Amino acid sequence: MQQPVNNCLSCFSILFALATLTEGSVVINEIHFKPADKTSPEEFVEIHNRMAVAVNLSGWNFSQGIDFTFPEGTLLEPGGFLVIAEDPKRLKSVFSTEALGPYIGRLANDGERLVLRNKQGNVADAVTYRSEFPWPVGSKDGNSIELIHPDLDNDLGGSWRLSTDEERQGETPWKETVFIDHNDRSWRYKKGTSPPTGGTAWRTIEFRENSDWKTGRTSIGYGDNDDQTKLDDMRNKYSTVYLRHKFRVDDPAIVPALRLKLYVDDGCIIWINGHELARRHVGGGEMRHDSTTGVADHEREWELIDLPDPGSFLKKGDNVIAIHVINATLGSSDLSIDAVLLVPPKTSATDSPTPGSRNSVFATNAPPQIRQVITDPRQPTSGKQFLITAKITDPNGVEAVRVHYQLVPPGDYLPAYLPLSHSSLLSDASQPLPINPEFEKEENWQTLPMLDDGMEGDAASDDSVYSARIPAQENRTLFRYRITASDGMDSVQVPLQGDPSLNFAAFVYDGVPAYKPTRHTVHPKGLSHTYSTEVMRKLPVYMLVTRKSDFDQCNAYKSNQIPKSKTEARSKFNWEGAFVYDGLVYDHIRYRLRQANDRYSGGGKRSMRFRFNRGHYLQAKNNYGEEYPFKWRTLNTGKMFDNKRVGNFGLTESVNSLLWNLLGVPAPHTHFFHFRALTGPTEAPTNSNGQYTGDFWGMQLAMEDYDAQFLDTHQLKDGNLYKLKDGIFDGKRVKRNQGRTAVTDDRDFQNIRQQLRPARSADWLHAHVNWDLWYRYHTICEAIRHYDYWPRDSHSKNRAWYFEPSMETPLGRLTVLPWDADASWGPNWGQGIDYPKNAISSGQATATFRQHYRNVIREFRDLVWREEILHPVIDHMAGLIGEFSMADRDRWRSAPNGRDLGPMKTKVRDMKNFAFRGWSGNSGPTVPSGGRAAHLDQLARAERDSTRIPSTPKISYKGPENYPANALLFETSHFSDPQGDNTFASMRWRIAEVDTDYNPTAQPARLPLFEWRAAWDSGELVTFSSEVHIPPAVVEPGKTYRVRARFKDKTGRSSHWSLPAEFATSAPSIQPLQNFLRITEIMYHPATNPDAEFIELQNIGRSSIALRDLRLTGGVRYDFTLADIEQLEAGQRIVIARNPELIRSVPGGRDAILVGPWDGKLSNSGETIRLETTWGETVFSLEYNGNWHRQAAGRGLSLVLLNPTSALSDWSSKDSWRPSLFTGGSPGRGDNELADLNSNLWINEVMCGSDGWIELFNPTGQAVNIGGWFLSDTTSNFAKFRLPSGLAIPPIGFLLLEANQLYGRAGIPGRFEIPPTGGSLFLSQIDHGQLTGMGAIALFGPFEAAASWGIKPNAENRVMMPLQTSTPGQSNTQRNVTDLLAITVARDFTQLELRFHAQPNSAYAIESCERLRPDEWNTVHSVAPKPNGGQTVVRQLIEKTLPKRYFRLRKLP
Secondary structure: OOOOOOOOOOOOOOOOOOOOOOOOOEEEEEEOOOOOOOOOOOOOEEEEEEOOEEOOOOOEEEEEEOOEOOOOOEEOOOOOOEEEOOHHHHHHHOOOOOOOOOOOOOOOOOOEEEEEOOOOOOOEEEEOOOOOOOOOOOOOOOOEEOOOOOOOOOOOOHHHEOOHHHHHOOOOOOOOOOOOOOOOOOOEEEOOOOOOOOOOOOOOOHHHHHOOEEOOOOEEEOOOOOEEEEOOOOOOOOOEEEEEEEEEEHHHOOOOOOOEEEEEEOOEEEEEEEEEEEEOOEOOOOOOOOOOOOOOOOOOEEEEEEOOOOOHHOOOOEEEEEEEOOOOOOOOOEEEEEEEEOOOOOOOOOOOOOOOOOOOOOOOOOOEEEEEEEEOOHHHHHHOOEEEEEEEEEOOOOOOEEEEEEEOOOOOOOEEEOOOHHHHHHHHHHOOOOOHHHHHHHHHHEEEEEEOOOOOOOOOEEEEEEEEEEEEOOOEEEEEEEEEOOOOOOEEEEEEOOOOOOEEEEEOOOOOOOOOOOOOOOOHHHHOOOHHHHHHHOOOOEEEEHHHHHHHHOOOOOOOOOOOHHHHHHHHHEEEEEEEEEEEEEEEEEEEEEEOOOOOOOOOOOOOOEEEOOOOOOOOOOOOOOOOOOOOEEEEEEEEEOOOOOEEEOOOHHHHHHHHHHHOOOOEEEEEEEEEEEEOOOOOOOOOOEEEEEEEEEEEEEEEEOHHHHHHHOOOOOOEEEOOOOOOHHHHHHHEEEEOOOOOOOOHHHHHHHHOOOOOOOOHHHHEHHHHHHHHHHHHHHHHHOOOOOOOOOHOOOOEEEEEOOOOOOOOEEEEEEEEOOOOOOOOOOOOOOOHHHHHOHHHHHHHHHHHHHHHHHHHHHHHOOOOOOOOHHHHHHHHHHHHHHHHHHHHHHOOOOOOOOOOHHHHHHOOOHHHHEEEEOOOOOEEEOOHHHHHHHHHHHOHHOOOOOOOOOOEOOOOOOOOOOOEEEEOOOOOOOOOOOOOEEEEEEEEOOOOOOOOOOOOOOOOOOOOOOOOOOOOOOOOOOOOEOOOOHHHOOOEEEEEEEEOOOOOEOOOOOOOEEEEEHHHHHHHHHEEEEEEEEEEEOOHHHHHOOOEEEOOOOEEEOOOOEEEOOOEEEEHHOOOOOOOOOOEEEEEEHHHHOOOOOOOHOEEEHHHHHHHHOOEEEEEEEEEOOOEEEEEEEEEEEEHHHHHOOOOOOOOOOOOOOOHHHHOOOOHEEEEEOOOOOOOOEEEEEOOOOOOOEEEEEEEOOEEEEEEEOOOOHHHHHHHHHHEEOOOOOOOOOOOOOEEOOEEEEEEOOOOOOOOOOOOOOOOOOOOEEEEEEEEEEEEEEEEEEEEEEEEOOOOOEEEEOOOOOOOOOOOOEEEOOOOOOOOOOEEOEEEEEOEEEEEEEEEEEEEEEOOOOOOEEEEEEOOOOOOEEEEEOOOOOOEEEEEEEEOOOOOOOOOOOEEEOOOO
């Protein structure tokens, strides 16, 4: 069936040559990657057929960017368009356009590569779009990018423009209007002790209220301590409440939509002007004043209700909303009601994209393409000419290029927009900034031609790179420019119209000069000292070029301070400037001050916030010169002293950010920077007051902001993000990111604010809070004493709330993130109780939460909060600003509006004392002796953990000397718990790289290695094992590591981490490889296909073996770095094959660990196989001979090593090898190991001797024909005795095989008898010597005191037991003999492990002999009685060469 396509375009261009059909007929024509409403799935890609014939798209696909394959029968008509949508239904509802889809993936907002491939997999078209120049940039979301003409090169940004919507340019989009906000103080309410007077009249605007009606602030209710107006008398007295609220509508006709946000417990009915509009959690029908029936027991959360057709019930003038709130029971523990009535903002504010039709920017002629705009050098210096270059192309040729530039002299910044006056800012901060007419005045711009003639600085003629030489300028000049180009018909100017950057810019600058104090200095050398250019350029230099009047108005030292109550005015980016960093100019950025309480306190520096333009975000770097992963939309700066008037030099917030991020808590990154404010004509005045009045503005701390870029940087999912502020309880006003699938109002925010209480259930808490991150977040809060917050509205600042998308709740899971932790490490406010801590602070229901929290505190103390870790970190941070901190003090200590808070060394000392010694200061409160380390220890010991946690393990090294990387074996002490035996729950190992010689002041500067960052972590191991082998792949020779272990008991309490085992690793040793790695099988001459060769390796040791540094050499060559497996676990086998797929067809081969293919071929006559390291050291080599065993020489069998523990020197001997049992060998398993073939048959009972028998049982519902199957008593020959045809086991029935009639009959091939000493039996299917099925297996012991051996009825493991009475052909119902019991034996080369199940209060003897004779049995172990009995394990060391030995278990009287 032909798929739909939309609207054909008649291509009648006279200026573009048509391409051939075979190449480029289908082009990517429009991309909508950033809808105005990110929660609306409106993304799409449009393709266009620019040819005159249809294109069959069947099997075509987008292979990059998005994932979509076109269905069979999809045709793209000549000149037609086809849209591939993220959500075709949504696209049709928004744009009235049919589309294919949905596709898989998302279009990246910052740009990515889209690749369209044809059915043959060839690239049909590809576009790498971006969200910055030369691609079109707009000031808002919602536009698509459209190709100007389909014949243009669509991989060039200049071929595209933002979509326009000329038909809708006259429309005015509506804005959000709030009629009634939450926590409104003007609600009228009546208690439901009786019905309102007048029947239903209370729902109308005309109703006259009597004295029963009171005024209250929502939420109204009782219980849970979250109501503003409390109804303390309601419970068990009345079940309903009536509410009314008037609101005014000037013109109902212009109210396009109406929305109600409802917060109710339990249910309610809503009317507006007497019209019932909604019910929530209430059944149908009229509800009385004392109703409870038909009401659901509903816990409150914010709900969103759209009220359709508002014009049908709204009136001009006064209106009223009426709500009847009803509890589910008279004795309900709580009730609450709050409501918000508003006009929501218009979603998808424009339909300007044009999916399925001709692009809105289509033009028959496109202007030239301008890209690669460069200032050379990037930062010119004074007195020297410089170049402006750009690459400019056009299919019809470029006629003229010009650069238009504007010179901004030092101290005379020219803004494009003027700030609001102080009075205007206070009266209406929402108004736009007025345009500055001086900026665009023609006389303020000059013009020069740009030429491509190879002269006047142009590098080469006719290379499409146009150049203009710019006259020399004075130092500190801002040079703005634009470029226009024309092809004789159309022209273009860049930056394009709508780009908020308005122009390109360069800053003429000779570099930061030295700083010379002239009046006062804190430097020990006195006024003779000059801070060198090296010191002054040590930190990143941020320069703000702005008008002095604007900068002064913003700082407001003398006047113009904005009251705290004017939150909108304070949040207004009212002032403009150019921001210069790293030679780049970010022109026309906006700035303002930040902070609430401490914005204007005293003198000194101000904390600021800068906002960069879309498409021109700041590429910031940390103090180590490393770029942050994503550019910064905003820059927050800190003035480096807190609101307790304590100077911290940014050290506290820098260390705090480091600690939170170290523990995995996303926190804003920070770095120190040198700030310069270029507001005057002179950079460094030489007058007596010059040290205070030039560009130098001291040192500040840069802080990453909470926004969408923050989520990307910290790899967080796209969820709602709120930056909390004092006194603002409307989440929309503090929302910094709208999650794509998150709630679009602030229900998540209000849910936490009003619901996260101690009364919430554990399930509710788990569903709504990410506790793992909160434990780590708050552990650091306790350590640094970041307490400046409370779980109430009166103090809702200094944190952010991120809601991670969750499958458990549409509201997402809360993660609390830190902010403004400057009042820490000494001075602070508050008690450190936030909403989550308050919710779990007491009560048995939340004891588990507190236990996990204490576990994290213990781990933090063990691995992080230690003197040897924190002291170097603090010293390092102080070293970054070193001498510069003195220059900063000299700038501000005695300056006008200045402040000095003492030397940095005092703060360094205080921080160290605060952490580990104790601290006191006039900004208080005091930290007692032992510092916060003692405080953390006290928290970790709470609720009797001090006497209940498991004992701390002790670990020791058990591997070879020098700690070779491939033999790191450690052992821990046994689990011990003061709460008693049998409390072990799990254990954990970890290894981390550490520094041994870290120097905090070394250059280049770097942070120390933190033990918290594990190189390897075992995870929780639920089975105790005293030993661990560290994977070789996680360590690097020559580096130093620490290994630790930890225990956890069944109550969830974790021990402390053990003291570390610290060591430096050496190069991998081949000794473990020589001891435990074996070639156990060689298929050198396959019977049929010569490519079926393989070599099998086995690890016969007890620890894993690293393979990555090994290779096979000789006749075949294979490098294990090519393998997907890096190590071979104990007992594992790996098969290296010439053709791995051939080996998978061998029984058991499909389950083998297979690698390959190798290079070369094994010689049929024999050769040397060598295993060596990548550095050429031989691990071992062996030489096989093709004539050793003729069955292995082209007859289908392989060579199998007889004894893997034999000496290496024996491996080249014929006597060490034998032919395999089966054709094709046994790759990936032992030759005598049976493949897991999942049979349902049982060998149910056996009797020894010539009159013995074998009883088979079929538990299935169908008969099983076993004619032609094989019986055997040895693994060396499964095909020993062939059963005659016609034998079948009935369904759920037995079949008796008698020895004297079948397998034991004299003279028959393969005859055998079941010996009285015990043994094994195998029932199997074999085809041409190859095992194809295993019917059943039986293992049994001596018959001397047993009538027979059989499977106990209802046994789970089908283990045979001795029976007192034999039951051939019947169920084994008899009891087992009492003095002989089942025992299992496992051998691991030098150790035997014997297991049996002991009965309570019973003693046992384990006996052993080498020959089955009555007088040969000797007691080797005695086992004392245990009160509870249970599984018993006995271990015995043996020699590797020990021959066959028998064991039995005897129960003692």
